[in-house]
Amino acid sequence: MSKPRVATVWLDGCSGCHMSLIDMDERLLDIFERADLVYGPLVDIKEFPENVDVCLVEGAVSSEEDLHKIRKVRERTKVLIAFGDCAVTSNVPGMRNPIGVAPLMDRAYRENVTLNPQVPTQWIPALLPTSEPINRVVPVDIFLPGCPPHADLIYTLLDDLLSGRTPAVAGARFGR
Numbered sequence: 226m227s228k229p230r231v232a233t234v235w236l237d238g239c240s241g242c243h244m245s246l247i248d249m250d251e252r253l254l255d256i257f258e259r260a261d262l263v264y265g266p267l268v269d270i271k272e273f274p275e276n277v278d279v280c281l282v283e284g285a286v287s288s289e290e291d292l293h294k295i296r297k298v299r300e301r302t303k304v305l306i307a308f309g310d311c312a313v314t315s316n317v318p319g320m321r322n323p324i325g326v327a328p329l330m331d332r333a334y335r336e337n338v339t340l341n342p343q344v345p346t347q348w349i350p351a352l353l354p355t356s357e358p359i360n361r362v363v364p365v366d367i368f369l370p371g372c373p374p375h376a377d378l379i380y381t382l383l384d385d386l387l388s389g390r391t392p393a394v395a396g397a398r399f400g401r
């Protein structure tokens with residue numbers, strides 16, 4: 226019998242949630258003996274695959290690229306987990322929302338730059354007007370808050386899901 230297919234995705238976050246995932250230490254072996262890791266920053270696979278059973282999504286939806294990716298992830302995933310506070314509330318990326326995109330880009334690329342200040346017009350994904358939590362864009366099945374969520378919580382959640390139990394992680398919220 227094939228193993229459940231697990232993916233992780235990194236949108237607009239600092240990678241701290243993925244660091245906490247790695248902090249599961251030897252329990253990573255337990256999880257990935259029972260599941261296949263089919264996509265994420267920890268594996269070298271370029272295209273988000275079809276038929277993913279569980280996907281942990283770190284970060285807010287901040288750019289056109291994030292938007293395109295989260296829609297594809299939703300289409301191809303059974304259980305989508307908003308992984309950490311940036312995914313759940315927009316958290317740190319959302320701090321730029323009251324500023325507006327144009328003043329933000331000016332500050333980053335003109336005011337704070339001494340050499341050849343200019344706002345880039347190519348190669349970087351266009352920012353959305355605001356940075357949004359995932360559930361404002363697509364339905365989310367499980368919310369796992371924390372900045373980052375503790376490794377014990379991540380393990381308990383994945384262990385429950387892979388064992389066929391209803392997840393009982395304190396602080397997690399379920400349902401679309």
Ligand code: SF4
Binds near residue numbers: 311316372
């Ligand atoms: Fe980083 Fe915290 Fe956001 Fe996770 S929730 S990506 S640790 S800022």
